[in-house]
Amino acid sequence: MSSLHTGGATAATAAPEAGRSPAALARVLLPSMLGLALARTGLIVGSYGSYNQTDLGIYTDGSMLATLAVMGVLLIILAASKRQLRRRTVTLLAELCILVETMLLMAQAAITLDGEPHGDALFALSMLLSLFSSGAMFYWLRRAKGCSGALAAIYVFGALIVSEVFLEALSLMPQATALFVAAAGSFAQLACLFLAFHARPLHTLNAQEGPHTYFGYTRTPVDDKRFLVSTAIGIGLLAIVIGLLRGYPDGLPIAFSEGERLGYAGLTIVVSAVIVYFMARGNRRTMTMGIWVVLELLACAALIAYAAFPQALGHGALFATTVNALMVGLVWYTVVAFESHGWRDPYYYALAGWIVWLGCRGVARTGLLVIYPFAANDLVVNAVMGLMLLVSTQVVFSCCLRDADSLRQLPAEADAAPAAAGSGEGAVAGGAAMAGSGSGAGASAADGAAPLDALHPAAGPSAEEIRASVLEAMARDDAPPSPFAAAEGATAPAPNRPATAASPAAATAAASMAAPARRQAGPQFSRLMGLDVESAPVATRQPTLARGVEEMGRRFMLSEREIEVLTLYALGYTQKRVAEELFISPGTAHTHIKRIYAKTGMHSRQDILDYLEAYGS
Template structure:
């Protein structure tokens, strides 16, 4: 038995409860079936089962390592408390006292009222099996579905309730002790199951060897029950008072319930306080982390702003440098253009009139053109060249001005220079604008005056 309990080391709450209750369920069914066989057959079957356990030790050892990796996904700890509570000496002492007291009560009830064994009848034997199976199935369902406080407060309430019900049945059915004994045997199964469950729990979380916890649990559970049977067997003839026995059992049941429940409530309150402190610490840590993240974000934002300002400043400096380079290039081009100017000419362009007249070929202008000379003298051509340099006319504009001064129409100028009439018209408008003149006649008068 100790080996199988030790092999459950590393299991979780649900697995341990399933192991314990399923084992006792199978045990109750087998014992009930074997009870109908002769005594010799019962002994043979018991021996075979003992040998079968030795045979199954090998396969069980191979699969024991897989137990820790198959923990139930919703299981907490064995008593829904933290591990440090499991190692608390006071909690261990409370469990020991509670189990010992209930086992002591169970010993009294199994030998009620005089300490002698109670003989079962077939109906009461069947009732014991049915009650045990129903209670074990009920506890299994609670463990699997709820998994909180089932193996602590709920389990203790169930055991105390069974003990109280058995006392009521003993008092209600006088001289028919087997009726109450059927409930007492169910209580005995639950006490043994709880003892094994506690052994597995402390085997997992305790610091001592698993066999130490197994031996202590075994001695407390079965030793207390045996002592109660012996005391009842020897002291009942001295008293012969059933009422005293009932009162004593009631007081022991109440005492065991108070001891364990108070300790469970204290442990639960302590765990709740630890949870509150843990949550407050986590919240404080989260707030500190959030503040740190905000500070880092602010620093990153300031760095980004500085980088943006630096980029804008560099872009502005680059733009200013580009403008300065363009201005210097323009001044250099103007200076190179002014190299051809005469000593008396100024490279400064005249002030352009606000309104530049539209150059339109009219019949009057054509009559004026017909009166113009058909050719320019060399001096006039030189004057046109100087006039163009004076007013900063381009080479193309000088060519247009020369042909225009000869009296050619805009169409003729375009044909001579192989350009479109619109382009010729545009050049003439620019010449008027740069020179500040309004007609062909003014240009000719300017050339004549310039030559004088």
């Protein structure tokens, strides 16, 4: 987490705290949440016309497409470098984006007061505003890297609610006045940045209740990664629908009446508050099936309203703009999820999220604006929106159905696991039983609330039972020989080694986690998105692995020195290099590594990497 802009080493290394009061969480979240809300407010006022209408047409999606071209170049640079930006660089970039956003809003206010068209100047200012306002939002999203899923939802949708309150107030002002006020608000982000710098980092906090995995319907970080792929595809497809809805039917902006504007803001705030409530209370499907059902229903409501009130398009635009705003929250949340799972720099994931979400939306919107005059046909537009809506949701739901199928298989697997354990044929993948004690997500398929206490393994298998399950898995899976085997004579257990009988509790936990470990994203996509920790450069792997190794140390009761040794060893350091880095003798390093293998029941570096990849933080 070294790339985060945090308030000192003590705070950065503080252990997560569960059970904090809502008031305490609010005090810590408020500076960053307010900063994110102000950054979005500046963008909406300057490039969307304060949502007095769906947008400003070409000055919104057209300028955003030009901005995304610049973002694409930055994305390629980050992908090629494979580096994490330094903390000081991140801070300077955030300050630069905030200051430039402020100046651009003031320049737009001056042009508005002038009364002349200045179309080219407004387009250029809107493009630059989209770039630097997005950069400010990227910083505030970066601060949420590594926090729990429930806390991430509270953070992003809370910021969305605050920004909607600001926008509703600004929509009542003349545009020039709204731009000046938005500029002042943008400048106030510097104060938020100062307060956030001295507050605890968000990743050291936990919401009082709620799921810890980002897609709480899933059971392991491996499932989370797979669901990230489906979510990204669904976002791109639904963005096409939103682009068409916001300019229905000819691509031009749709104006709001005062009632419609108030209805849009109220609906967005209410739905966002409901999402926050259910995530905080532990509903594990809120950010999977729940939010997609809501988005689908609102998009369908927009289509129906457009068809029912062709002379009052603002009725349909009310729902279309609500979908657009809620998609902002979902994209924010997904960016935080990618940042927390992948080893690439957080800006990489923010840029990629913007390109997928706003790129698809902008292409659809500008395409409609260009094509409609030549082939005006509302039925075709409706059919395309219906198709994209169907496909986008089905991509996500198919992922949920696969998880449901695996959950139905758990009883049979759990029944088979004790028998396999008793015969010496382990029934779990390496480290699988341990996932139940740290994934933060329950394996229950039931809907509804599940308090955080229920998601932790208070009544789960003991350390000895877990260790027995791991040993059985190692014997069965023919684990690769230890890197120390050739040089130091360390050998893996013989295939006919007697297996320690695991309890039904350990076997059940092992069986429940075995299936997800086999369903990982393809290697090419994993490398592209930075979800494969083992292929990351050492300098960028270390922040990603550190939390997983620390959690692994707590689970297996490793000493502080053993955790330090394990961190370097998982990064690929040789025994001699570990000794040099920690200023200890090679014999001492060798002893620590032998103890790590003994405590964890693992026999090779690959076993450790597989465990961290499948069940680490």
